[in-house]
Amino acid sequence: MEKIRTLFEQQVSMSDRDWEVFSSRLQLKTFSAKSNILEVGNTENYLSFIQSGMVRYFIPEELDDLTFGFSFEGEFMSAYDAFITRKPSVYNIQSLVPTTLWRIHYDDLQVVYDKSTVGNTIGRFAAEGLFLKKAKRELELLKETAEERYLKLFKERPELIKKIPLKYIASYIGITPQALSRIRKRIS
Structure with missing residues (x-):
């Protein structure tokens, strides 16, 4: 959990109270290798930080899945489009190796936004990281x-x-x- 605080504090100073508001809502979840973390048709309820392991994002196909992304230890991961729209995901997320996540539920994140002075900054930091990863991927495919x-x-x-x-x-x-x-x- 301290990795998360260290990561956040590279961007914004957090008081112990703000950290308590945020960290008290985190849930630790472990997945074995090749476990589906999220499946097509389910709404993404969590924004997660990978403590250890790695995941892939893919569109399941009858013959061959279409892998379009990976997230690694020390990064945030989520089907963020489904997370913010509250609509079902159109892709799966799967652990590739045993993976441990610190997760915060959508509803709990709204409380953090409301009850901490840096809550919105924390959310923006995670969202910007996910956006930059997506933009980088798109540019790589084009260039x-x-x-x-x-x-x-x-x-x-x-x-x-x-x-x-x-x-x-x-x-x-x-x-x-x-x-x-x-x-x-x-x-x-």
Whole structure:
């Protein structure tokens, strides 16, 4: 839980009272590897911080899922569009490895916004982080080749990318597993 406070305090100073208002509403939840954290059709009720582990965001398809994102330890994760609209999610979130989350329920977050002096700043910080991740992903798809996207992902998360199945990485960068194998062979 202290990782969260440290992360927030990089952006805004928090009094012990504000931290108590926020942290008292956090719930610790652990998921085993390959567990669905959220499924299509369910409303996202939580904004979560990954204490340990990693998750993937994907659209389930009959033959091959379409993986479009990952979140790692020390990051916020949520089906944020479903969280803020209170509408059912159109994608799944799945743990890739055993994953531990600190989560805050939507209703509790509204209380934090109302009862703490930095509540809105905390919410904005989490929302901005999720938005920046989404914007970065969109720009990568528009401006970079599949090989550049693979190399960037490998450079940013070398220790973690080894734990992600290649079929998910291929889907994420928008190519087939066979094309990813050719890229990996060419750059090794």
